[in-house]
Amino acid sequence: MEEQLLQDVSDAVTRVFDAIDTDGPDQAQSIRSLTWVMSPATIVHARTGDPSLLRRTHDAMTRFVDSAVAQDGSMRPLLASFRELPPFCEAYEYLKSQDQLDSQTRSRTDALIAASADSHLGSTDWGAQNRATVDAAGFYAVADSIPDHPHASRWRGYGDALIEDSWGRWSIEDASIYGPFWLFYLITASEGLGCEEEFLEKVTTRYYFEQYSRLLMPNGMLPDWGDGDWTHMWTWYAAVMVRAAGHCTRTDYMYFARRLFETHRQMGMDGNDVVGYSPVGMGTGDDLYSLATALRWMGQDPPPEAVPYSLVASEEVVDDLVSKKIAYRNDRAFALLNYRDAGPYGRYQREYQNQQLFAFEEMPHHGHADENSLVMLMEGDTVLLADGGYRRTSHDGWRADLYHNRLVARLGWPNDHEMMPYLQGNPQYLPVRTEKIHFGTFGSLDYSRTRLYDDDRGYTGDRVVLFVPATGMVVIVDTVKIDREGPKSFTNMWHPDGILAQGDF
Template sequence: MKRLTFLLVFLTCVTFQTRGATKSDYLNVIKAARNNLSAQYQQKLSGWEKTYIPDAFSGYAPPSFPVQLVEGDGFLYHVTGQAMYAKEAVKVLIEIGRLRTYFPAAYRSYQKEYRYGLPPMTNFFHLIPYIRSYLWIKSSGMMTPDQKSEIEKNIAQTADYVFRFHEWGPMNRSILRAAALMAASKALPKHPRAKLWRRKAQELAAPSLAKWTIEDAQIYNAVWLDGLFMYIDFAGDQTIWRQPVRHYYFEYLLQLQNPLGYQAEYGDNHGFWDQTARYMAIYERGAKEYHDGEYKWAAAKMWRAVQNDPKNNNIQTGLSYINAYLWCDDSVRPQEPTNKTTEVLEELYGKKVVFRSGWDPDATFLLLNYRNGNEYGKVPKDYLVNTIPIETEKPDHGHSDENNIGPFMTHKTVLLSVPSYFKRADFYQNKIVARKNEMPDTTYRLLPFLRRQETYRMVTSQKLHFYTFKHADVTRTRVTDSNLGYVWDRVITYLKDLNSFVVFDGIKITKPGLFTFANLWHTQKILNSGKHWYESRFLNVGDIPGRWPNPGKWTLLTYFPEPDRKREGVEFVYNWSFAKDLDFAMYRAVTDSMKAGDRLCFTTVLIPFKHGPHPEVKIKPISYLKSDNYPNGVGVKIVFPKKTILVTARMNLEMEYLPYQTRPRYTYKRGRIGYFWKDAAHRSHRMDTDARWAYAEVSNDKINFAFVEATKLLVDQKEIFSSFENSFYTFVSDGKLIHPAREKWECWEDTVKLK
């Protein structure tokens, strides 16, 4: 009997862990949320009526809770057939239109869009749930002819308002208007302007149907896809699911789900806990349309995360799960993804890399976002730039975050976050920040100097390398600022066995001038510090005070091991959005007059640390790896009693090229850099290689190594790797048509015995 009981408990736990939410689960939450809001409705409405202060400048701003309630009532009638829901929906549908009487007629002339009359709903988010509720109860028999006429008039007046004042391009604000107008044409097919609404809806939706969005923001990717799927349902054309770009976004979002089950932040965001209902619905739709267990698993994990969130309140947010219910397919079985570090999804549009140790809640997760304001969608981006005031961000709700690192988390603890909604400028990011032709006051703080320049500056970005090996993963991404005149390569190495990261930031000057470069890393509290290292912790995640107190006991050790002299410090930056937690930046910086061709490099080691005494013990084995060609060759060494780990990067990629025409144009001799270290027994060693990046784990009897783009690698003069010599046809610059040479191998990893 005990065995049977244990088996039943085990199977129950397994089922809960894998199945996630069913339609029944979503329905129960929606019912509870609707009942709660219905019970509070009159009190909330009276409160709004007493406290609403009309604002001629901002225009009419009706409350959102009546629309939420009316959608819930309409939906529950649609699902249950219970007449009480339809009856309540009719009452609120009428009431929503009458609330506009609280906006004085004298104020209406200030808003040109009101010249044809004040619409019942001025927020384009409201029209879709209003129409859906009407469509769900239209045949209920609960409306009198006069009520039906008044509700349809509310729909028509708001649809006309949206028709006259719309934004276009593949983005959230456009697709929501398209969905609203398509819904209006479906609700009122015989209305004299229904064809105009439908035509405008098709026009606004067309750029989104088979194309990427121009937005790069965690919030707005959810709003855009949610609106797009509702548009598809209103339009009745399901052929969209055969288009590759639709499938692309489900894979894109899946790789951006963090170990806690939420969507990682990038661009405009309030915190990773935001937009969960929309993302859950999106994953459910992907699972349904493609019968994909990984999308179902992502929805299930997000559902469990929300239920386990002590600050989540389904009573308040439950009505947001309506689309999740509508799109849920209980026949799809969840299947956990198996990939780890990966590109998200490619280097042309997505332009992100996720370093990941796994998918469990304790896994390590770090996001690199190198997305620039790329060439895609130039016309709608130009339209936005010249229509609305956007100065500190890319014209896509993205921040000035090219090559930014974050979020970074491990063991359920956030170690590096990203700035939230209104903190878009470059100096709020974890990245290299550049200023030119101004001299900061060396006796005063650096951050106020950086804040003088907040406007977004257009740059280009590229992926140069992305490789995963047994012991290390590596990316190299490049940002080119043609305006200021520099090229910045960020090389990130994930040391899997140590669960730590080494970051090399190499800069090449292309236009002379007085430059300041700052290597910024943001946090909220410094717990400890020592020579070139800082132990830090985030207290709160997101921009709502106390919404997500950072759990766990882990902290981040940030270490600057470089031997050269740079300005270093920790400075207060700003109040972390609306929260009381302060934001500090740890940094190293250089100000100097530089000429074209000059180079410099910053090195940072990021080490997750379970908070306790003596964090310096984690730092002690790590130091800078000397090279015979700094800053063209840089490295870090980690010395243990029985082995030494080396991470190197050649920051000057062009030094390997010969000055005359021949092929291959590169040679080992020109690209070679020597690296020198002493092991735990103080024995001297060296490694010589022309690798653009290399990892080596050297012990007394063997070496585990991996490299990117090399012809040779030697340790203590012993040849560990050499590419094969072959015959090459070449330009006749030296009188030889054919000559022997070694070509570079793209990448390789191996283990070689040293004795």
């Protein structure tokens, strides 16, 4: 993996540098995209020592900084997206260490970084969620790059405040795409703090490493749940698990990262729609940066050789308090039940998200109303059933319960006898509580019972899942106990996109 990764990152960097050397209508956009490319270029140079690559990285930095000069000579905050600040500052620090920048370029770059940081002081986000750790990593990167700036202590103070909610704590995001963002930038923030060893030893950090490793599907991909897309998140998981493998000396973690890398690389090179690769090679956006960072971590703390591990038995994914997921599997079939509720923590942070986000179908933060939903069912390489994700359809309110494979309830009933419009008429998320009642494997049959308490609608619902390992057959039984009188409607939904497209409803 390491040798292939080095070659792919190098080729991607070269493609971008060739593009900015070519006059044309896309040149300005190519220069603007350099924030994701220059740090990978320095990572490759640290490996190869190629003098031409160092020169081209210097030229790229100079052109990017020059593009930020306004007509009055001031520097515009081109790095308004805070995910761009850490990679930009990493490249800047490397070029300074190589004595590649003259005094004018350094002065302009300092001003650009400061303007970008100050532009974000009034619009940052907080809580144990990805945007807060992204912002914290950005503020730390800025303070480290220009430590003598008058605002440096303020930037570092912002970083300290933002990281507090996540440091050694649980994420409030039950969303497959945002978990690795959150953890990736926590790791880079810990590097900026000089506390990486302490952070990597946290129980919560080790917990998420283990959770990720237990979710690998038979086809070498990961399921998605909440906000996410199972073809668009793998580079961040791979990077985080490379760091985990090196620090924890875990051969299985390295296998997890390698399997993700090899599977998605091949899919992209074959022309499938996955982030990270296409037939021309590795992508050149944040996917390049995340994979290049994996390469940097391989050199910093070399991981052990990958040793395959087998996931062929049903299991609870780590625990029934934070993860609240159960995987059913044999050597070909895979099903994932997500019974995760919001959880009894992060209340103030979730209330903040409720107040400031226009996403009333969302389980804060970035979650869906997918409690007790079967979020994935596959046999071999064939996906039989899926939900979650960022919908690629025009459905309104796609985070709502009716777009998930679960029992859906409403107060009252549709007078016109058409259920779908009635369900769609009230997609607002209502908090519920869930718990595991039973889980067991009995050789010929795997069994679970999970319970959902809906106090707003006045019912308790149990979902029983039976999985036959010998055949991969899944049987689901939903039961309802009415806790409060009054008219109620119930329907058992199975990802309805294909049915709706037929126009029968």
